[in-house]
Amino acid sequence: DGGITQSPKYLFRKEGQNVTLSCEQNLNHDAMYWYRQDPGQGLRLIYYSQIVNDFQKGDIAEGYSVSREKKESFPLTVTSAQKNPTAFYLCASKRSRAANQPQHFGDGTRLSIL
Amino acid sequence: GQQLNQSPQSMFIQEGEDVSMNCTSSSIFNTWLWYKQDPGEGPVLLIALYKAGELTSNGRLTAQFGITRKDSFLNISASIPSDVGIYFCAGQLFGNTGNQFYFGTGTSLTVIP
Numbered sequence: 648d649g650g651i652t653q654s655p656k657y658l659f660r661k662e663g664q665n666v667t668l669s670c671e672q673n674l675n676h677d678a679m680y681w682y683r684q685d686p687g688q689g690l691r692l693i694y695y696s697q698i699v700n701d702f703q704k705g706d707i708a709e710g711y712s713v714s715r716e717k718k719e720s721f722p723l724t725v726t727s728a729q730k731n732p733t734a735f736y737l738c739a740s741k742r743s744r745a746a747n748q749p750q751h752f753g754d755g756t757r758l759s760i761l
Numbered sequence: 762g763q764q765l766n767q768s769p770q771s772m773f774i775q776e777g778e779d780v781s782m783n784c785t786s787s788s789i790f791n792t793w794l795w796y797k798q799d800p801g802e803g804p805v806l807l808i809a810l811y812k813a814g815e816l817t818s819n820g821r822l823t824a825q826f827g828i829t830r831k832d833s834f835l836n837i838s839a840s841i842p843s844d845v846g847i848y849f850c851a852g853q854l855f856g857n858t859g860n861q862f863y864f865g866t867g868t869s870l871t872v873i874p
Contacts, residue, residue, distance in 0.1 A: 653803075680862075689765065689849065689864035690804075705861070737803055747811045749794050750851070750862055752803035 650674065653738050653753035660725065660732060661761050668723045668756045670738035678741040679721035680750065683707060683734045690737060696721055697744055725758060733760050767850055767865030774840055775873050782868040783834040784850035792853035793826050793833035794862070797846045804849055808835070840872050 651672045660666045670679065678697045682690040692705030696715040710729025715721055721740075725732045735757050739750040767784045774780060784793070792811055796804035808819050810826035810833060817824055823836045833852070837844055850865040 651803075682864075687866065689767075689866045690851075692861060695861065735801075747792065749792075749806050749809040751806060752796075754803045755801070757801070 651738060651740055651751060651753035653736075653756050655756060656754070658756055658758045659761050660758060663727045665724055665726050666758065668725070668736055668738075668758070670721045670723065670753060672719055672721075672738075672740045672753075674740060674742070674751070675718070676740035676751075677718070677743050679715065680739040680741070681705075681711070681713065681721070681723045682737045682739065684737055684755075685734050693723065693736075732758055734758060765850055765852060765863055765865040767868055769868060770866070771869040771871070773871045773873065776840060776842060778840055780837040780840055780844070780870060781834060782848060783832060784852070784865045785832040786852060786863075787831070788854055789830040790833075790852035790854055791830070792862075793824070794851040795822075795824050795833070795835045796849045796851065798849060798867075799846050807848075837870075840870075842872050842874055845870055845872050 654669045680695040681693040691707050693711050694713040696702035699718050702713050702715050712724045735755050737755045738753045741750045742748045765784050765786050794809050795807045798804040808817050808824040813830050814828050815826040821838045847867045847869050849867050851862045
């Protein structure tokens with residue numbers, strides 16, 4: 648089955664700890680994205696990558712880091728510098744840089760602070 | 762970042778009623794997407810629109826790309842209980858080579874049986 652897999656579904660972080668959220672896709676999509684979702688707000692872009700070994704900051708990149716070493720994988724690290732990390736994190740992918748392509752989403756990871 | 766104004770924020774309707782929601786922007790978009798999100802899940806793509814004036818249906822759902830390129834609407838006909846969820850619009854700016862999408866704040870739909 649083709650799709651986008653995010654893991655874990657739930658994640659807990661202690662103060663001062665870095666945590667990494669996994670996102671894997673087997674759709675052969677070029678572009679991948681990370682969003683943060685807070686209650687009552689639209690999705691806000693953290694980072695995106697259009698090609699392997701390249702990524703750009705989104706609107707709220709501070710306190711986060713990413714890597715794109717493989718086409719199918721785009722892990723997100725929430726660092727201790729992110730002071731309000733509790734949120735629902737969504738990974739998405741898109742087939743190419745062409746304009747007429749939609750984004751598809753994974754099922755999300757809910758991050759909470761202990 | 763770019764903001765999309767989505768309305769209404771929430772709707773409570775009787776089963777069988779029709780639903781209409783819309784998104785507007787101050788900028789021109791070349792793509793409009795509509796998603797549905799269930800609690801604790803990721804958004805699922807409902808309809809994608811790529812041309813101004815385009816009207817597309819997906820079962821009981823119909824969406825249109827506004828002629829001005831600054832708005833889009835989604836209609837749901839004859840609502841059923843499983844239509845409950847949050848509906849999001851998303852758009853890509855005209856001339857955007859950065860592949861970024863922008864999202865509305867969502868319309869929460871409750872269907873009363």
